[in-house]
Amino acid sequence: MTTKTSRIPGLHKLSPQERLQKVAEAAGLGDGVLSHLGNTGNLEAATADSMIENVIGTLNIPLGIATNMVIDGEEVLIPMATEESSVVAAVCNAARQCRSTGGFTTAMSGSLMIAQVQLVGVSNPEFARLQILEHKADIQAICDETDPVLVKHGGGFRDIEVRILEGRTGPMVVTHLVVDTRDAMGANAVNSMAEAVAPRIAEWTGGRTYLRILSNLADRRLARARATWSLEDIGGAEVRDGILAAFDFADIDPYRAATHNKGVMNGVSAVVLATGNDTRAVEAGAHAYAARSGQYGSLTQWEIDADGNLTGSIEMPLAVGLIGGATRSHPTARIALDILGVETADRLAGIIAAVGLAQNFAALKALATTGIQKGHMALHAKNIAVMVGAVGDEIDKVAQELVAKGKVRMDVAEDILKSLRG
Numbered sequence: 198m199t200t201k202t203s204r205i206p207g208l209h210k211l212s213p214q215e216r217l218q219k220v221a222e223a224a225g226l227g228d229g230v231l232s233h234l235g236n237t238g239n240l241e242a243a244t245a246d247s248m249i250e251n252v253i254g255t256l257n258i259p260l261g262i263a264t265n266m267v268i269d270g271e272e273v274l275i276p277m278a279t280e281e282s283s284v285v286a287a288v289c290n291a292a293r294q295c296r297s298t299g300g301f302t303t304a305m306s307g308s309l310m311i312a313q314v315q316l317v318g319v320s321n322p323e324f325a326r327l328q329i330l331e332h333k334a335d336i337q338a339i340c341d342e343t344d345p346v347l348v349k350h351g352g353g354f355r356d357i358e359v360r361i362l363e364g365r366t367g368p369m370v371v372t373h374l375v376v377d378t379r380d381a382m383g384a385n386a387v388n389s390m391a392e393a394v395a396p397r398i399a400e401w402t403g404g405r406t407y408l409r410i411l412s413n414l415a416d417r418r419l420a421r422a423r424a425t426w427s428l429e430d431i432g433g434a435e436v437r438d439g440i441l442a443a444f445d446f447a448d449i450d451p452y453r454a455a456t457h458n459k460g461v462m463n464g465v466s467a468v469v470l471a472t473g474n475d476t477r478a479v480e481a482g483a484h485a486y487a488a489r490s491g492q493y494g495s496l497t498q499w500e501i502d503a504d505g506n507l508t509g510s511i512e513m514p515l516a517v518g519l520i521g522g523a524t525r526s527h528p529t530a531r532i533a534l535d536i537l538g539v540e541t542a543d544r545l546a547g548i549i550a551a552v553g554l555a556q557n558f559a560a561l562k563a564l565a566t567t568g569i570q571k572g573h574m575a576l577h578a579k580n581i582a583v584m585v586g587a588v589g590d591e592i593d594k595v596a597q598e599l600v601a602k603g604k605v606r607m608d609v610a611e612d613i614l615k616s617l618r619g
């Protein structure tokens with residue numbers, strides 16, 4: 198299927214239905230595709246159209262529930278939106294194995310976001326730095342006037358820090374506005390503040406300001422979670438030592454650390470997405486934080502306690518909100534937040550950190566024992582069955598036979614389906 202032309206002037210001015218017609222003409226889509234995209238499920242086309250641009254439909258991702266989680270002494274059901282099999286099961290599995298020790302304990306470093314204002318064109322950056330710091334009270338007043346609603350909710354300006362960076366184009370003086378954004382992720386609030394403060398910084402220093410935007414390295418908004426897995430619950434010292442060796446590997450090798458942290462993010466991104474938060478913001482923050490020492494490493498830490506049990510901990514930036522973004526506008530995200538029963542963004546961040554830790558435990562345990570394929574592929578078998586065209590009852594039948602044969606492959610699935618259909 199080739200597209201006739203990608204130049205469709207004014208597409209954005211049409212309704213989703215009209216756009217779909219235009220795209221169908223340009224891309225040569227059939228009636229089946231039109232009715233498929235026309236059915237937007239539980240996200241109404243009008244709502245979707247108010248969320249992003251040039252909407253022609255919606256993409257449904259499964260929403261699963263992870264069970265067994267006890268977080269800060271409370272039982273919590275975790276909604277997870279993901280396209281990947283075994284991710285939800287892995288969290289259930291890890292959480293089940295630390296219930297006897299009380300589950301997960303979480304904490305937040307605060308709900309502080311950083312906005313950066315880049316100043317260039319000053320020949321005396323050290324001098325400019327002090328000029329900016331002297332205006333802390335003015336900066337506070339500008340920031341708080343910019344978002345009185347945030348101030349009413351107990352947030353607002355907290356501090357500034359000014360850094361001097363040596364760039365290829367010359368020195369730059371970078372002002373960090375540290376803002377408490379309470380229950381919002383806070384991008385819009387801090388971006389507005391940075392834009393309001395920037396002309397004044399230029400005025401005070403005689404330089405020129407360019408970028409005025411938040412930093413996704415939200416290291417003043419760290420979520421922390423920890424848990425203990427007893428030797429009895431995990432299956433003995435050999436399993437523990439395998440998990441420790443896996444962690445050691447991740448912490449010294451970026452090739453392994455990337456995969457290790459991908460496992461953590463399987464859980465983190467699934468809850469971030471389910472609650473209508475910004476997955477890219479959280480992912481960028483997580484990976485930048487993992488590389489903060491100069492070498493990319495593990496987001497989690499694994500150790501042995503005085504009794505020989507396995508302890509795990511995680512610390513990562515988690516800029517998520519209960520207000521703003523799609524958290525309120527997407528009806529399913531609102532329901533996900535209700536299922537979690539969270540009342541503050543801090544609580545949501547702590548839960549997400551706990552899910553990341555659980556996810557990492559399950560993956561490392563599988564990797565250090567049976568290997569990832571056994572559990573993961575058994576659950577992926579249904580996907581394979583669908584890929585080869587199984588429908589209805591056939592899906593379970595094909596999947597079960599794939600697992601029984603120990604060969605979860607498309608060619609094998611095709612053969613099984615053929616013989617099922619006689």
Ligand SMILES: CC(C)(COP(=O)([O-])OP(=O)([O-])OC[C@H]1O[C@@H](n2cnc3c(N)ncnc32)[C@H](O)[C@@H]1OP(=O)([O-])[O-])[C@@H](O)C(=O)NCCC(=O)NCCSC(=O)C[C@@](C)(O)CC(=O)[O-]
Pocket residue numbers: 265281282283284285286287288289290291293456457458459460461463556559560561563564569571572573576
């Ligand atoms: C897959 C399991 C859970 C099987 O694990 P198992 O021990 O064979 O399962 P089980 O049948 O003995 O059940 C144990 C518990 O697991 C849960 N469980 C079990 N099955 C289900 C299911 N269908 N749906 C929901 N929950 C399930 C459930 O809590 C269950 O307890 P129960 O409720 O029965 O009392 C295990 O092998 C596992 O945790 N594997 C890890 C899977 C994983 O990490 N998947 C992510 C995708 S791979 C990846 O992207 C990341 C990676 C691996 O590359 C990261 C890295 O390298 O670090």
Ligand SMILES: NC(=O)C1=CN([C@@H]2O[C@H](COP(=O)(O)OP(=O)(O)OC[C@H]3O[C@@H](n4cnc5c(N)ncnc54)[C@H](OP(=O)(O)O)[C@@H]3O)[C@@H](O)[C@H]2O)C=CC1
Pocket residue numbers: 344345346347350352378379380381382383384385386387388411413475478518520521522523
């Ligand atoms: N680099 C990045 O990560 C960027 C991300 N984004 C996007 O920004 C969005 C998130 O922006 P965000 O600023 O959180 O959302 P919003 O601006 O939609 O909502 C936050 C605002 O809600 C109001 N508010 C009401 N009650 C509260 C409360 N209890 N706590 C805090 N604020 C409250 C505040 O004031 P008021 O009513 O006055 O607004 C606050 O500024 C996401 O969609 C993200 O994708 C955008 C740009 C860059």
